[in-house]
Amino acid sequence: MFKKVNLILLFISVSTTVAFIYFIITATENYDDTDLYVLEECEPYSEFNLLKEIKNIDSSEIVKKFPYKKYIEESGYCDVNNISNHIMILDSNYNNHWDISMNTLLVALTDSLKEYKSEELSKFNPQFLINKIEWAKKMKRYGDCYPNNKFLFYVTYEFWMSQISSLMYKYNGDNSKLRYDFRYKYLVTCLSMEKYFVSFGFSKKEKMINYLTEGRYMYIWNRIYKSTSLLTKLTLVFLIFLTIFTFIFSFKKIFLNSKK
Amino acid sequence: MKFFKIIFLSVTVLVCSSSNNLSGLVPAYDSEYVQASSITHNGEQYKVISMKRSGKRVRAKYFAYKLNGQEIHQRYNNWKTGKDIILYTSGTYMDVSFDAKTAELKGLTVDNGKIVSEKLAVNKFSGKDEMDALVIVYPHGGIAVSNLKERNLKLSGGGANPNKFYDLRGSSQDLNKFKEWAKSERATVFQTHLLAWKDKLQFEYNHGTKSAPRERRFLAIGTAPNGDVMHYIVHKPKHASLYEASKKVLNFLNERKRLKVLALLNLDTGIQDVVKIYTKSGAVNNMITSTNNQTIYNARNLLVYYFE
Numbered sequence: 001m002f003k004k005v006n007l008i009l010l011f012i013s014v015s016t017t018v019a020f021i022y023f024i025i026t027a028t029e030n031y032d033d034t035d036l037y038v039l040e041e042c043e044p045y046s047e048f049n050l051l052k053e054i055k056n057i058d059s060s061e062i063v064k065k066f067p068y069k070k071y072i073e074e075s076g077y078c079d080v081n082n083i084s085n086h087i088m089i090l091d092s093n094y095n096n097h098w099d100i101s102m103n104t105l106l107v108a109l110t111d112s113l114k115e116y117k118s119e120e121l122s123k124f125n126p127q128f129l130i131n132k133i134e135w136a137k138k139m140k141r142y143g144d145c146y147p148n149n150k151f152l153f154y155v156t157y158e159f160w161m162s163q164i165s166s167l168m169y170k171y172n173g174d175n176s177k178l179r180y181d182f183r184y185k186y187l188v189t190c191l192s193m194e195k196y197f198v199s200f201g202f203s204k205k206e207k208m209i210n211y212l213t214e215g216r217y218m219y220i221w222n223r224i225y226k227s228t229s230l231l232t233k234l235t236l237v238f239l240i241f242l243t244i245f246t247f248i249f250s251f252k253k254i255f256l257n258s259k260k
Numbered sequence: 261m262k263f264f265k266i267i268f269l270s271v272t273v274l275v276c277s278s279s280n281n282l283s284g285l286v287p288a289y290d291s292e293y294v295q296a297s298s299i300t301h302n303g304e305q306y307k308v309i310s311m312k313r314s315g316k317r318v319r320a321k322y323f324a325y326k327l328n329g330q331e332i333h334q335r336y337n338n339w340k341t342g343k344d345i346i347l348y349t350s351g352t353y354m355d356v357s358f359d360a361k362t363a364e365l366k367g368l369t370v371d372n373g374k375i376v377s378e379k380l381a382v383n384k385f386s387g388k389d390e391m392d393a394l395v396i397v398y399p400h401g402g403i404a405v406s407n408l409k410e411r412n413l414k415l416s417g418g419g420a421n422p423n424k425f426y427d428l429r430g431s432s433q434d435l436n437k438f439k440e441w442a443k444s445e446r447a448t449v450f451q452t453h454l455l456a457w458k459d460k461l462q463f464e465y466n467h468g469t470k471s472a473p474r475e476r477r478f479l480a481i482g483t484a485p486n487g488d489v490m491h492y493i494v495h496k497p498k499h500a501s502l503y504e505a506s507k508k509v510l511n512f513l514n515e516r517k518r519l520k521v522l523a524l525l526n527l528d529t530g531i532q533d534v535v536k537i538y539t540k541s542g543a544v545n546n547m548i549t550s551t552n553n554q555t556i557y558n559a560r561n562l563l564v565y566y567f568e
Binding site: 172192226 | 386
C-alpha cells in the first residue's frame with residue numbers, strides 16, 4: 001500500500017522523468033551534424049552556343065520561344081562571364097537591351113529556373129539551398145561590378161532571396177522540429193546576414209521562457225492578470241499550490257527520516 | 261540700478277529664447293492642430309490624439325536603423341533637440357527576438373534610404389503574404405499608406421515611372437525598383453497590419469485562432485468632414501482582441517469623429533509597448549502610458565509626431 005507521501009514522491013519523479021524524456025526527444029529528433037559545403041550551383045564551363053540556339057527566332061517571339069530549359073541545363077549561368085557573353089549576343093542579335101536581352105535572361109534566371117528546380121525546392125534540401133543562396137549573393141556582387149546589367153543581377157538576387165526565405169517558413173510549417181536542425185539554423189543565419197529575416201515567432205512556452213530569462217516579470221504578471229480567464233488563473237494558482245505542497249511534503253519526509 | 265535692470269532683462273530674454281518647452285511660456289504645439297482627449301463612446305473609453313496635417317505643421321518621423329551602431333533611443337534623443345514633440349510610439353512589430361538590442365523588424369523596413377529589413381512580411385506558418393499596409397514616411401513629415409493587396413503603388417522621382425502601378429508582391433522587378441527608389445529618395449518605409457481601408461475592415465474574426473485580448477493602439481489616417489487630412493492615434497485601454505478593437509475603433513472614428521478613414525494601422529502594444537505623449541506646453545501627458553512599464557529603451561522602432 002502506498003502512503004500519501006509516497007504518492008507525492010511518485011508523482012514528482014514520474015512527471016520529472018516524462019519532462020526529461022520529452023525534452024531529449026524534442027532536442028535530438030532533428031539532430032543532424034552533416035556538414036554543408038558551398039558548391040557551385042552549376043557547371044561554370046560550357047560549350048553552349050547561344051547564337052546557334054536563337055538564330056531562327058524572331059525578335060517578336062524571342063521571350064516566348066527562348067530555349068529556357070536548355071539554357072538552364074547547358075549555359076553555365078553560374079559564371080558571370082557566360083551571362084555577360086549571352087547579354088552581348090542577345091544585344092547584337094536583337095538590338096533591344098531592356099525589352100529583350102534583360103527580360104529574356106531575367107525570365108531564364110528566375111521563373112524558369114524556379115520551375116526547373118521545383119523538385120529540389122519542394123522539400124528541405126539544405127545543400128541545394130546553400131548553393132542557391134551563395135549563387136544569388138554572387139549575382140548581387142555582379143550587379144555592383146556591371147552597372148549596365150545591374151537590373152538583371154539585382155532582380156535575380158531579389159527573387160531568389162525572397163523565394164528561399166519564404167520557403168524556409170514553408171519547410172518549418174511542414175515540420176515544426178526543423179528549426180532545431182543545425183543546417184536550418186545555418187541557412188536562417190545566411191539569410192539574416194543579407195537582411196532577409198526568417199523568424200517563426202515563439203510558442204507560448206518559448207515566450208514565457210524568454211520573458212523569464214530577460215527578467216520581464218511585470219510583463220508576465222500583467223499578461224496573466226489582465227489577459228487570462230478566471231479558470232486559467234485558478235488553474236495556475238492550483239498548480240503553484242500543488243508544487244509548494246509537494247515540496248513541503250518532500251522536505252518534511254527527508255527531515256523526519258533523518259531525525260528518526 | 262540701471263545695470264541690474266539690464267542684467268535682469270538679459271537673463272529673462274536668454275531663458276525665454278533658450279527654452280521653448282517651459283510650461284506656460286512658449287507652447288510646444290498649437291492646439292488648433294493637435295488635441296488630446298479621453299472620450300467614452302458606446303460605453304468604451306478611447307484615448308485620442310488628433311493631429312491636423314493641413315498646413316504641414318504636424319510632421320512624422322520614423323526611426324528603425326541603428327545608424328553607426330546607435331540604438332533607436334539614442335538616435336531619437338540626438339534628433340529631438342530643438343523639436344516640439346507631440347508623441348512617440350512603437351510602430352511595427354519586433355521579430356527574431358524580444359529584446360530591442362537584438363531584435364529585427366517584421367516586414368520591409370527602410371529608414372531614411374537605409375534598408376533595415378529587405379523582406380516583405382510573410383505568414384510564419386504558411387509563408388504567404390501578410391501585413392498589407394506599406395507606410396511611407398516622407399522627409400518633409402508626410403505619411404502615405406499603400407494597400408499592398410491592391411498592387412497599385414505609384415512612385416515619383418528617384419528614376420521611378422510615375423505612370424506605372426508598382427506591384428511589390430507580384431514582381432521582383434517592381435520590388436527591386438521600389439528599394440532603389442527608397443534609397444535614392446531617402447524614403448522611410450515600414451509595414452504593418454492594415455486593419456481597415458477606405459472605411460472597411462480588412463479582416464474577419466478568425467474562429468480558428470485565439471487572439472490575445474490586450475490594450476490596443478492604432479494610427480488612423482483619414483479626412484475630416486471639412487476636408488482636412490487628419491492623423492489620429494487611438495488608444496483603447498480596455499483589453500480586447502485585435503478584431504474586436506479594430507471594429508470598435510473604426511466605428512468610433514466614423515460615428516463620433518465623422519472621419520472618412522483611409523487606413524487604420526496597428527501599432528505594437530506587445531513586449532515593445534513604448535509610448536509617450538506630451539502636452540502642448542511640452543510636459544509629459546500621462547493620458548496614455550505603457551501598461552507594461554516599457555520605456556523608450558525598449559523601442560526597436562519609433563514613430564514620432566512633432567510640430568514645426
